[in-house]
Amino acid sequence: MNGRPVTIQDVAREAGVSTATVSRTLSKPSVVAKPTRQAVLRAVQKTGYQVNHLARNLRRQRTGSVIALAPNLANPFFSQILAGMSAVLSARNYGLLIADTQMGPDPDERLRRYLASGMADGLVLFDGGLSPAALDVPGRPPVVAACEWLAADLPSIRVDNAHGAALAVDHLAGLGHRRIGHVTGPRTNVLARARKAGWREAMARRGLPAPDAWLFEGDFSMDSGALAAERWAAAPDRPTALFFASDEMAVGFLGALRRIGAQAPRDVSVVGFDNIEVCAHLSPALTTIRQPRTLIGERAAFLLLELIAGGTGEGIEGLVEVELVVRDSTAPPV
Amino acid sequence: MNGRPVTIQDVAREAGVSTATVSRTLSKPSVVAKPTRQAVLRAVQKTGYQVNHLARNLRRQRTGSVIALAPNLANPFFSQILAGMSAVLSARNYGLLIADTQMGPDPDERLRRYLASGMADGLVLFDGGLSPAALDVPGRPPVVAACEWLAADLPSIRVDNAHGAALAVDHLAGLGHRRIGHVTGPRTNVLARARKAGWREAMARRGLPAPDAWLFEGDFSMDSGALAAERWAAAPDRPTALFFASDEMAVGFLGALRRIGAQAPRDVSVVGFDNIEVCAHLSPALTTIRQPRTLIGERAAFLLLELIAGGTGEGIEGLVEVELVVRDSTAPPV
DNA sequence: TTCGGCGCTGCAATCGTTTGCACCGGAAGC
DNA sequence: GCTTCCGGTGCAAACGATTGCAGCGCCGAA
Numbered sequence: 001m002n003g004r005p006v007t008i009q010d011v012a013r014e015a016g017v018s019t020a021t022v023s024r025t026l027s028k029p030s031v032v033a034k035p036t037r038q039a040v041l042r043a044v045q046k047t048g049y050q051v052n053h054l055a056r057n058l059r060r061q062r063t064g065s066v067i068a069l070a071p072n073l074a075n076p077f078f079s080q081i082l083a084g085m086s087a088v089l090s091a092r093n094y095g096l097l098i099a100d101t102q103m104g105p106d107p108d109e110r111l112r113r114y115l116a117s118g119m120a121d122g123l124v125l126f127d128g129g130l131s132p133a134a135l136d137v138p139g140r141p142p143v144v145a146a147c148e149w150l151a152a153d154l155p156s157i158r159v160d161n162a163h164g165a166a167l168a169v170d171h172l173a174g175l176g177h178r179r180i181g182h183v184t185g186p187r188t189n190v191l192a193r194a195r196k197a198g199w200r201e202a203m204a205r206r207g208l209p210a211p212d213a214w215l216f217e218g219d220f221s222m223d224s225g226a227l228a229a230e231r232w233a234a235a236p237d238r239p240t241a242l243f244f245a246s247d248e249m250a251v252g253f254l255g256a257l258r259r260i261g262a263q264a265p266r267d268v269s270v271v272g273f274d275n276i277e278v279c280a281h282l283s284p285a286l287t288t289i290r291q292p293r294t295l296i297g298e299r300a301a302f303l304l305l306e307l308i309a310g311g312t313g314e315g316i317e318g319l320v321e322v323e324l325v326v327r328d329s330t331a332p333p334v
Numbered sequence: 335m336n337g338r339p340v341t342i343q344d345v346a347r348e349a350g351v352s353t354a355t356v357s358r359t360l361s362k363p364s365v366v367a368k369p370t371r372q373a374v375l376r377a378v379q380k381t382g383y384q385v386n387h388l389a390r391n392l393r394r395q396r397t398g399s400v401i402a403l404a405p406n407l408a409n410p411f412f413s414q415i416l417a418g419m420s421a422v423l424s425a426r427n428y429g430l431l432i433a434d435t436q437m438g439p440d441p442d443e444r445l446r447r448y449l450a451s452g453m454a455d456g457l458v459l460f461d462g463g464l465s466p467a468a469l470d471v472p473g474r475p476p477v478v479a480a481c482e483w484l485a486a487d488l489p490s491i492r493v494d495n496a497h498g499a500a501l502a503v504d505h506l507a508g509l510g511h512r513r514i515g516h517v518t519g520p521r522t523n524v525l526a527r528a529r530k531a532g533w534r535e536a537m538a539r540r541g542l543p544a545p546d547a548w549l550f551e552g553d554f555s556m557d558s559g560a561l562a563a564e565r566w567a568a569a570p571d572r573p574t575a576l577f578f579a580s581d582e583m584a585v586g587f588l589g590a591l592r593r594i595g596a597q598a599p600r601d602v603s604v605v606g607f608d609n610i611e612v613c614a615h616l617s618p619a620l621t622t623i624r625q626p627r628t629l630i631g632e633r634a635a636f637l638l639l640e641l642i643a644g645g646t647g648e649g650i651e652g653l654v655e656v657e658l659v660v661r662d663s664t665a666p667p668v
Numbered sequence: 669t670t671c672g673g674c675g676c677t678g679c680a681a682t683c684g685t686t687t688g689c690a691c692c693g694g695a696a697g698c
Numbered sequence: 699g700c701t702t703c704c705g706g707t708g709c710a711a712a713c714g715a716t717t718g719c720a721g722c723g724c725c726g727a728a
Contacts, residue, residue, distance in 0.1 A: 005452065005473055007714055018678045023716055033676060048472065050450050054392040055714035058683050063388060065431065073417035074628070076410025076611075083407035086434050095431045095453065097399065100420050116384050118339065119429065138382065139339055222615045251615055258617035277410075278612055281556045281585055283592035294408070341684055352708045357686055367706060389684035392713050 006047045015043035026051065065095030066304055067120040069111065071127040073100045077248075077274065077293070078126060081146070084297020085124065092305060094121075101127045108134040115140040122304045128190035142307035146300045147191055155313045157300045157320065161191060164289040164322040165198025165243065166205075168271040171287070171324055172241040173206050176332045177269060181214035181239030183228045183249050192220070195245045195273065214239045218249045225252025232268070233260055240268060240333040247272035247279055247288055254282060254329070265331035275325055284328035291322055340381045349377035360385065399429030400638055401454040403445065405461040407434045411582075411608065411627070412460060415480070418631020419458065426639060428455075435461045442468040449474040456638045462524035476641035480634045481525055489647045491634045491654065495525060498623040498656040499532025499577065500539075502605040505621070505658055506575040507540050510666045511603060515548035515573030517562045517583050526554070529579045529607065548573045552583045559586025566602070567594055574602060574667040581606035581613055581622055588616060588663070599665035609659055619661035630654055 012019045017036060025032050025040040032040070043049075057064050068085060070078045086096050097120055101107040108131050114123060115137040128147040135143060135154070145156035172180050182199040185192025196215075203210035216231055218224035225248065232238055232253075244250040250272035254264055264270045264284055272279065275290035303316045346353045351370060359366050359374040366374070377383075391398050402419060404412045420430050431454055435441040442465050448457060449471040462481040469477060469488070479490035506514050516533040519526025530549075537544035550565055552558035559582065566572055566587075578584040584606035588598055598604045598618055606613065606622035613620040633654060640647045 008716095009714080019715075020678060020680095020717075021676090024677090027716080031676075036676080048450075050452060052392075052714050053451070053453055054388055054397060055683090056716075058386075058388040058392050058685090059714080059716045061683070065429075073420055074414040076413050079410050079413040080408040082432065083434060086407055086432060087437055090433060090437070095399075096433070097429045098416065098420060098432055099424060099430070100417060103421055103424070116382075117387070118384060119387055222611060226615065251612060255615035255617050255619070277556060278585060281560065281589035282616075283589050285589070339684095342686095343684080353685075354687075354708060354710095355706085358707090361686080365706075370706080386684050389713090390686075392715090393684080393686045395713070 005052075006049050007052070008049070010047050011040065011043045011049045014047055015040045062121050062308075063119060064093065065097050065120050066122045066124065066301075066308075067097045067099055067114055068124045069099050069101055069114065069127060071100075071102050071107075071129060073098060077276065080293040081126070081297035081300075084294035085301040086297075087294075088298050088301035088305070094305070101130065111135070112137055115143070122308045124300045124304055128192075129186070129188050142304060144300050144304045144307065146296060155303060155307060155318070157296055157303060157318055159191075159291050159296070159320055160322055161194035162198035162201065164273060164291075165195050166202040167322065167324040168243040168273070168289055169199060169202035169206065169208075171326065172243065172269055172271060172330065173208065175241075175269065175330060177239075177241040178208055179214065179237075179239040180208065180210075180241045180243060181216065181232070182210075183216045183218045183225065183242055183244045183253070185245040185249075186219045187217070189220075192245050199243055213237065216242075218245065220246040220248060222248045222252030222255075225249030225254075226256035227252075229253045229256035229260065229262075233257075233262065238268075241271070241330070242268060243271045243273075245273055247274040247276045247286060250286055250288070250329075251278065251282065254284070254286070264329045266334065269330040269333070271330060279325075280327065282329075287327045287330040288325050289322050290325050292320055296320055339386075340383050341386070342383070344381050345374065345377045345383045348381055349374045396455050396642075397453060398427065399431050399454050400456045400458065400635075400642075401431045401433055401448055402458045403433050403435055403448065403461060405434075405436050405441075405463060407432060411580075411610065414627040415460070415631035415634075418628035419635040420631075421628075422632050422635035422639070428639070435464065445469075446471055449477070456642045458634045458638055462526075463520070463522050476638060478634050478638045478641065480630060489637060489641060490652055491630055491637060492652055493525075493625055493630065493654055494656055495528035496532035496535065498607060498625075499529050500536040501656065501658040502577040502607070502623055503533060503536035503540065503542075505660065506577065506603055506605060506664065507542065509575075509603065509664060511573075511575040512542055513548065513571075513573040514542065514544075514575045514577060515550065515566070516544075517550045517552045517559065517576055517578045517587070519579040519583075520553045521551070523554075526579050533577055547571065550576075552579065554580040554582060556582045556586030556589075559583030559588075560590035561586075563587045563590035563594065563596075567591075567596065572602075575605070575664070576602060577605045577607075579607055581608040581610045581620065584620055584622070584663075585612060585616065588618070588620070598663045600668065603664040603667070605664060613659075613661065616663075618663040621661045621664040622659050624657050624659050626654055626656075 008019045008022050011022045025037050089096050111134040122142045124144045124146050126146050145154045184196050200210050216228040272286050272288035275288045279286040279288050303313050306313045342353045342356050345356045359371050423430050445468040456476045458478045458480050460480050479488045518530050534544050550562040584604050606620050609622045609624035613622050637647050637650045
């Protein structure tokens with residue numbers, strides 16, 4: 001009825017007890033006597049009391065929320081990860097704040113500001129392009145890196161990129177390909193680097209050459225994949241198969257390929273990375289390395305909560321497995 | 335050096351003034367004398383003081399963040415909208431909390447809880463499937479509906495769905511199609527309904543029949559689009575063109591189409607809705623109705639901030655325009 | 669009867685800011 | 699010289715919860 005929000009005082013008055021008792025009834029019901037507890041609960045019902053999170057958190061010296069810092073929120077790749085995080089966090093009454101690193105002029109500075117601001121109890125970092133120096137903030141909250149990260153000592157949820165690359169190369173080699181190229185992600189990105197290194201390694205392990213001429217530079221985007229198609233078509237000694245550092249690039253590649261009259265897997269076999277939803281619906285459907293994105297989000301959330309609670313995070317497996325999903329974009333070379 | 339975070343008291347002591355003066359220096363610099371101001375700023379620098387948002391917000395009786403409530407965070411459609419919101423909000427020092435309506439058992443109840451919890455100063459609602467009754471919370475914060483919404487009196491950012499449908503139909507009819515079908519979104523979704531109604535209306539305006547036989551039910555997902563392909567192929571008297579309530583369904587349709595040996599636009603013209611990124615990279619590239627998603631996010635954020643500030647939101651245009659993007663998936667019927 | 673212990677409850681300090689109000693000194697007006 | 703402002707500052711009360719500590723009543727044991 002009243003415009004003023006109902007406080008713990010109102011409940012206390014209604015129930016005829018002190019605010020302390022109300023507070024305890026709500027947080028540690030076991031310590032308050034049953035009749036009192038019931039009276040308080042009735043008063044809570046009657047008044048429609050909702051705790052004021054700000055006041056509670058101020059007192060408890062925590063914020064009750066965590067930040068997810070992604071390089072580009074518009075990138076659909078993250079939405080599923082965020083969904084996984086959100087599920088875990090909201091079940092534990094934590095809020096999920098999201099922010100974009102790449103908006104202002106200085107991403108590193110933004111990260112530093114978020115860490116220092118005390119706006120959250122912890123932070124999950126998805127941007128593999130930031131400088132580790134930005135983490136050097138005096139009383140900073142726990143940070144989980146949800147991507148391979150230069151600073152190895154940071155608790156992290158990592159995808160086994162090298163293994164993914166090996167799966168791709170082995171699959172293609174198993175089909176009989178010997179000239180397997182790679183389309184890279186952005187040069188500064190740690191994930192992109194790991195996948196490239198994985199490709200190199202897997203090729204070497206198989207005794208296959210991996211010359212720079214079979215390397216096409218991309219930036220994870222569809223457009224860069226389309227560009228790679230033109231460059232691939234124009235190459236003198238072109239690979240019969242390509243491993244892409246991201247599905248999006250592979251998608252762009254496939255589209256551009258068709259437009260120039262070529263076709264996968266007839267003219268070139270294609271393996272992506274991520275298993276984004278569209279893969280299965282393309283034609284040819286895209287063979288790819290599946291990254292369990294929901295799981296990544298969940299793990300990252302668990303790990304962060306563990307760290308916030310003062311744990312070491314030892315109990316949580318940091319490496320998530322990837323797997324090969326074979327579809328129609330790969331076939332033996334003609 | 336010290337583990338304890340530095341408070342406004344520390345700054346005051348360092349600068350030799352009262353906390354009140356420090357606070358004023360930081361929020362309303364004009365009211366404090368220049369020398370004092372400088373001394374305070376120097377102390378802030380020296381101590382590395384950061385305001386405690388919790389304390390500030392508790393005192394100011396606001397939370398400094400807003401919630402975006404989406405039906406399914408894993409849906410990439412929202413990520414770009416969120417990016418738009420995030421840009422506007424973070425520029426104004428507001429935080430963006432995100433939450434999923436469809437996770438627990440009772441979505442309406444979740445909405446009600448968020449509204450009552452006082453966790454945010456406002457809320458943007460993206461879920462067209464919730465019940466308006468869930469908004470009936472005593473002292474609830476401002477809510478902006480970022481989708482057409484049953485309760486017409488809610489401030490909202492709307493896309494002109496009917497107009498979008500008309501653009502699609504007119505484009506197809508202009509190419510010479512007379513049998514134009516529609517693949518719908520989920521039956522309970524307001525957006526889906528509006529698009530369907532728009533299709534009906536546009537067909538009627540052109541004097542074209544729009545029998546239920548040309549209507550294929552979907553749920554916005556790629557899978558449902560693929561399913562529509564089978565049903566379309568099996569239909570006795572099938573449309574020569576299809577207007578889809580979402581791009582994702584159109585993508586699924588195109589993939590499945592190829593798999594059954596048919597092809598767009600030769601066998602059927604296809605128009606999607608949304609203009610998701612992949613459209614341009616498919617082959618055939620997908621003709622679609624563009625929804626300016628970043629703009630939607632920005633508008634929603636502006637409107638909400640306006641409402642939070644006590645304004646009426648009159649100044650902000652609630653209807654965002656859509657436009658036809660012609661690509662290769664549409665052509666005259668054979 | 670006294671006393672220790674225990675289960676429950678209340679008092680009051682505390683979290684870190686903001687802000688209404690009072691105060692103070694100096695300049696200006698009479 | 700006495701009031702009247704007025705710019706600038708500090709005091710202290712909020713904001714709404716949590717929680718250490720103390721007190722109270724009651725029960726059982728000595």
